[in-house]
Amino acid sequence: MAKLLVLLLCSCALSLGVFIFSSIEAVLLKASRQHNSRYHHALTRNQNTGGTTPTPIGTKHVGDWPAAIVKAKAVVASMSVKDKVALATGVGREKGPCVGNTPAVPSIDYPGLCLQDSPTGVRLADFVSVFPAGINIAATFNRTMMRARGLAMGAEFKGKGVNVALGPDINIVRSPRAGRNWETFGADPYLTGEASFETVKGLQANGLQACVKHYINNEQETNRTSSSSNVDDRTTHEIYLHPFFKAIQAGVVSFMCSYNQVNGTYACENEHVLNDLLKTELGFQGYVMTDWWARLDEFGTLAVNKGLDMVMPGEVSRGGKSSYFGTALVNAVKTGQVPTSRLDDMATRILAAYYVQGQDSGDYPSVNFDSWNSSRGKHMDVQGDHKKLIRSMGAASTVLLKNDGSQLPLGNSVRSIAVVGSDAGPNPEGPNSCLGRRCNVGILALGWGSGTADFTYLIDPLSAITAKANSINATVFSSLSDADLIAAKNASSGKDVAFVFITADSGEASEGHILVEGNLGDRNDLNAWHGGNELVKAVAGENKNTVVIIHAVGAINMELWIDHPNVTAVVHAGLQGQEAGNSLVDILWGDVNPSGRLPYTIAKSPSDYSADISSGYNVDYTEGLYIDYRWFDQNNITPRFEFGYGLSYTSFSYSALAIVYLRGGLGDKSQGPIGLERSLSSWLHNDWITVTFELTNTGLVDGTEIPQLYIAPSPSSNSPPKQLRNFDSVFLRKGESTLVKMCLSRYSFAVWNSVEQRWGVPRGKYGIWVGASSRDRRLYEEIHVRGF
Numbered sequence: 001m002a003k004l005l006v007l008l009l010c011s012c013a014l015s016l017g018v019f020i021f022s023s024i025e026a027v028l029l030k031a032s033r034q035h036n037s038r039y040h041h042a043l044t045r046n047q048n049t050g051g052t053t054p055t056p057i058g059t060k061h062v063g064d065w066p067a068a069i070v071k072a073k074a075v076v077a078s079m080s081v082k083d084k085v086a087l088a089t090g091v092g093r094e095k096g097p098c099v100g101n102t103p104a105v106p107s108i109d110y111p112g113l114c115l116q117d118s119p120t121g122v123r124l125a126d127f128v129s130v131f132p133a134g135i136n137i138a139a140t141f142n143r144t145m146m147r148a149r150g151l152a153m154g155a156e157f158k159g160k161g162v163n164v165a166l167g168p169d170i171n172i173v174r175s176p177r178a179g180r181n182w183e184t185f186g187a188d189p190y191l192t193g194e195a196s197f198e199t200v201k202g203l204q205a206n207g208l209q210a211c212v213k214h215y216i217n218n219e220q221e222t223n224r225t226s227s228s229s230n231v232d233d234r235t236t237h238e239i240y241l242h243p244f245f246k247a248i249q250a251g252v253v254s255f256m257c258s259y260n261q262v263n264g265t266y267a268c269e270n271e272h273v274l275n276d277l278l279k280t281e282l283g284f285q286g287y288v289m290t291d292w293w294a295r296l297d298e299f300g301t302l303a304v305n306k307g308l309d310m311v312m313p314g315e316v317s318r319g320g321k322s323s324y325f326g327t328a329l330v331n332a333v334k335t336g337q338v339p340t341s342r343l344d345d346m347a348t349r350i351l352a353a354y355y356v357q358g359q360d361s362g363d364y365p366s367v368n369f370d371s372w373n374s375s376r377g378k379h380m381d382v383q384g385d386h387k388k389l390i391r392s393m394g395a396a397s398t399v400l401l402k403n404d405g406s407q408l409p410l411g412n413s414v415r416s417i418a419v420v421g422s423d424a425g426p427n428p429e430g431p432n433s434c435l436g437r438r439c440n441v442g443i444l445a446l447g448w449g450s451g452t453a454d455f456t457y458l459i460d461p462l463s464a465i466t467a468k469a470n471s472i473n474a475t476v477f478s479s480l481s482d483a484d485l486i487a488a489k490n491a492s493s494g495k496d497v498a499f500v501f502i503t504a505d506s507g508e509a510s511e512g513h514i515l516v517e518g519n520l521g522d523r524n525d526l527n528a529w530h531g532g533n534e535l536v537k538a539v540a541g542e543n544k545n546t547v548v549i550i551h552a553v554g555a556i557n558m559e560l561w562i563d564h565p566n567v568t569a570v571v572h573a574g575l576q577g578q579e580a581g582n583s584l585v586d587i588l589w590g591d592v593n594p595s596g597r598l599p600y601t602i603a604k605s606p607s608d609y610s611a612d613i614s615s616g617y618n619v620d621y622t623e624g625l626y627i628d629y630r631w632f633d634q635n636n637i638t639p640r641f642e643f644g645y646g647l648s649y650t651s652f653s654y655s656a657l658a659i660v661y662l663r664g665g666l667g668d669k670s671q672g673p674i675g676l677e678r679s680l681s682s683w684l685h686n687d688w689i690t691v692t693f694e695l696t697n698t699g700l701v702d703g704t705e706i707p708q709l710y711i712a713p714s715p716s717s718n719s720p721p722k723q724l725r726n727f728d729s730v731f732l733r734k735g736e737s738t739l740v741k742m743c744l745s746r747y748s749f750a751v752w753n754s755v756e757q758r759w760g761v762p763r764g765k766y767g768i769w770v771g772a773s774s775r776d777r778r779l780y781e782e783i784h785v786r787g788f
């Protein structure tokens with residue numbers, strides 16, 4: 001048994017004092033159960049209202065909102081119905097400089113909003129940076145980098161005068177083929193939640209508004225505007241809602257509701273999703289906008305009454321004239337179909353978000369670019385020195401999958417280098433030649449669709465490798481054709497090392513408008529594109545030191561060559577953004593020791609995954625909680641590479657696990673996990689247990705380890721065998737040791753009780769599982785939890 005110490009101070013505790021656990025806790029639990037049943041009545045009453053009164057803003061005052069809400073309410077009190085509606089109605093596509101625009105309201109000295117994609121940089125603008133994709137920053141398992149990326153991106157959006165950045169995308173990788181997986185933070189809700197929190201904090205730090213999307217259950221592109229994602233309540237809470245909850249904890253001011261239906265009702269007019277979950281249970285104070293032209297089954301009135309606050313880009317459908325809001329909403333208010341109080345609430349939410357971010361301070365830049373006409377605008381260069389950060393994030397997000405005989409890093413004595421595959425080179429037409437990156441030509445550094453930005457420059461691997469080779473007097477032999485296997489073999493034969501580059505691309509569906517090499521958003525299959533398997537086999541047939549480099553949107557199937565004895569190393573580079581070539585060279589030559597970890601599982605067979613794209617109207621989440629590694633663990637399926645996996649050029653040892661209880665939290669007991677905003681309760685989220693262990697770099701070079709903490713739940717919780725509940729990114733010089741400390745809260749152990757509509761911790765034995773991946777367990781102890 002680990003040493004169980006009671007009453008030690010936890011340095012990761014945010015605000016809690018430390019209390020002696022005693023029978024007081026039991027007494028309080030009893031009181032809270034009584035409170036719970038009272039709440040249940042209140043909830044029932046609320047439901048009886050028929051859902052025409054979404055929980056208004058300011059019901060509870062949390063975070064920095066109170067002053068902004070007071071100010072917004074005062075302003076709204078002076079506004080006409082028409083002006084209030086204007087705040088909520090987009091002006092229409094291409095009627096303003098940004099992808100979404102709301103009009104100025106002169107009566108309150110309000111300039112209107114510019115809403116702009118994307119989660120990887122400022123879209124449709126020049127002199128901006130293109131950051132590594134969301135899936136890459138997730139692979140760093142590094143909160144500092146996640147925050148830094150958000151901060152840098154936030155500065156660029158603000159520099160261009162954008163009010164609202166349309167990101168991050170915090171949907172979950174449910175099916176490995178889903179087209180927008182690369183925009184997200186992976187297949188685990190905890191990892192996604194941390195990335196969501198840090199990204200929002202970074203983006204919003206200097207006044208920008210962030211918009212988390214796509215709320216909720218937009219986990220595939222096929223039929224995204226008509227299908228119904230059918231998900232049970234527990235799975236919703238424990239998997240799909242969590243990242244959105246973390247965004248609220250970070251103070252996010254806006255949400256984008258998704259195109260799809262959720263359990264039979266469009267997300268943007270779904271009372272349960274918008275009002276019960278978001279505005280009541282999670283206490284969200286900001287506003288909810290539609291995804292672009294999101295279809296509402298009924299009139300906008302209904303959606304407003306269910307909790308929608310803004311329509312984007314304004315008109316009902318692409319190219320249409322009428323709007324769900326605008327005059328229709330003015331009339332609905334006049335005829336009483338929408339209560340004035342609801343309109344006031346919408347307007348207050350939108351203005352409060354603007355005030356809470358200080359965008360009214362007078363020094364917020366105005367829009368200085370035009371998405372639709374590049375000859376307009378000021379062409380402000382907002383890149384700063386972000387290229388350095390992007391290069392280091394690209395390297396830190398690169399996952400070394402295989403490295404037999406320490407093939408990598410390459411020494412400076414390498415003399416001849418083969419570089420094979422179209423992905424190694426540039427797109428001959430330029431990095432932005434395909435609109436919205438709707439092609440897979442040359443280095444793949446982003447997927448396609450609204451999640452992209454235009455490259456100011458893009459470093460391709462061949463250029464970066466050639467520059468490195470020149471500096472060490474090595475010669476590069478290249479063949480950039482994927483199809484010409486003879487040329488590939490000729491280039492590879494007899495060289496000290498052969499790099500073979502393969503890709504897999506995906507993107508946004510855009511309802512059939514975009515077809516890339518036969519793929520309509522979601523990938524057709526998990527194979528490498530352009531005959532990548534054959535290319536690898538051809539090169540490996542010639543060269544004993546074949547290194548496969550993968551630029552891909554997610555998992556690819558590598559079974560045809562992964563065990564080939566000449567494939568000595570495999571580098572999964574993902575989508576590294578504009579510095580792709582440099583980031584890769586940093587890893588290949590060991591200037592950066594790889595520490596990226598897979599944010600999803602790579603299976604041996606596509607059929608090993610629990611969920612695939614559904615081609616029908618119903619997208620049934622029948623796998624429930626069992627997505628990705630949760631499914632592989634539960635069913636003893638051996639993956640090719642598991643979630644959390646990644647190699648380093650050094651090695652680490654783990655020892656001395658100690659588990660420390662921090663009882664109590666008496667001070668905030670009154671905010672127990674019931675009632676309004678119950679899922680936000682600090683009682684639930686404050687530190688409860690700390691886990692410490694010793695980590696040592698036992699290898700020959702400095703490096704970063706990513707220790708991961710999983711909880712193996714008590715059988716009574718009926719949960720997956722283990723679930724990620726903490727991680728860290730720890731740099732250690734060779735031979736160095738450190739004590740790693742990770743905190744757990746009650747929420748780390750909690751399961752959602754759908755009957756009582758509350759979080760609870762089932763009593764029982766829980767495994768505290770510390771390891772280097774989801775299958776590489778290094779330390780383990782069991783603890784008994786009393787449950788509540």
Ligand code: BGC
Pocket residue numbers: 099117166213291292450
């Ligand atoms: C996408 C959103 C995007 C919006 C505006 C939609 O098609 O789903 O993610 O923000 O367009 O471009």
